[in-house]
Amino acid sequence: MDINFYKYQGTGNDFIMIDGRTFSFGPDPIPYIQQLCHRKFGIGADGLILIQSHADYDFEMCYYNADGSQSMCGNGARCAVAFSKFLGIIDQNTTFLAIDGVHTATISGNSVALRMGDVKEVQSIDQDFFANTGSPHHMRFVDKVNEFDVVGTGRAIRRDKQRYPEGTNVNFISILSPDTIQVRTYERGVEDETLSCGTGVTACALLYGEQKQMNKINIQTPGGNLQVSFEKGINGNFEKIVLTGPADQVFSGTINVDIPSDAINEYN
CATH class of the missing domain: 3.10.310.10 (Diaminopimelate Epimerase; Chain A, domain 1)
Incomplete structure (x- = not known):
């Protein structure tokens, strides 16, 4: 048909x-x-x-x-x-x-501003981090994400059956300025780097925002720019999370x- x-x-x-x-x-x-x-x-x-x-x-x-x-x-x-x-x-x-x-x-x-689901916490995993923003996301800070082996390293983490029996997405983060980070993502289900990942940049923004005590983060990806804002609830959860960016x-x-x-x- x-x-x-x-x-x-x-x-x-x-x-x-x-x-x-x-x-x-x-x-x-x-x-x-x-x-x-x-x-x-x-x-x-x-x-x-x-x-x-x-x-x-x-x-x-x-x-x-x-x-x-x-x-x-x-x-x-x-x-x-x-x-x-x-x-x-x-x-x-x-x-x-x-x-x-x-x-x-x-x-x-x-421009679409999307309200994401609440997130309970960002977990520390050795020197890395993890959050579930509707999809699972492993996160790692690196010095120069533009030069980093996203596919090779991301695929190895994604396929770590001991840590992630059902797999995970993997994000690599570099800090560009006090309110801006750069993110590249290896996506589970695509099995490659994508030019952007909405749930991934959301997870990274929560991680970085909590560390820096900021609630609005700008994110640069290979495919364009996004923004994530959020609030911390009295129970410590991330609430009122909004992912904003273009859709064409x-x-x-x-x-x-x-x-x-x-x-x-x-x-x-």
Whole structure:
């Protein structure tokens, strides 16, 4: 069948966006996700997002990594908000459901401010750190992140089965100025460095902000600039976390995918 798709990017993190209110890929979507996200034999993307109807919220974001696994994706969520506005589902403000729970967001032009879930703590792991911001993130400070072996070192940490039986994303951080850090990320599910990672920069901003007693951090990634703000609750949790940055439609098209008719879930 022919599928209409749109391509969005948020600071270089790119996603295939599909209006999933009228169909699904059936009970086993993984082969189709992998095919469409393949950069040689498909459209090519870090992940795929289906926008689905929900009785209690404006929409539900169903996010898949390029390998078909599911997780929360901050940049993907910001793109989902922009796509939902394009579809006419929302206007400037929205409340929607993702795999890690309910989120709110506002959009102005191409800038999306996304409310992330609360984070209990940033843990110390030897000389490194860990936080779960909807997805797991290992973090390490390095002197010159531009010159660092992100893929080699990141892959080794990601595959450390003793420490991370289900794997983890891995972030490397350099300090550029008192309120600005630079982050590069090796992403689980993509199995490579991506140009940006929303949940990753959020984790890094919480780590750096707590260390420096700051609640608004600017982040530079290879794909562009983001900002994270937050508050510390009386219980020590990170609360009111907001990830802000651009989300842009790159192109749209139609692709034929061999989906058996009995696997298509027709909603209308």
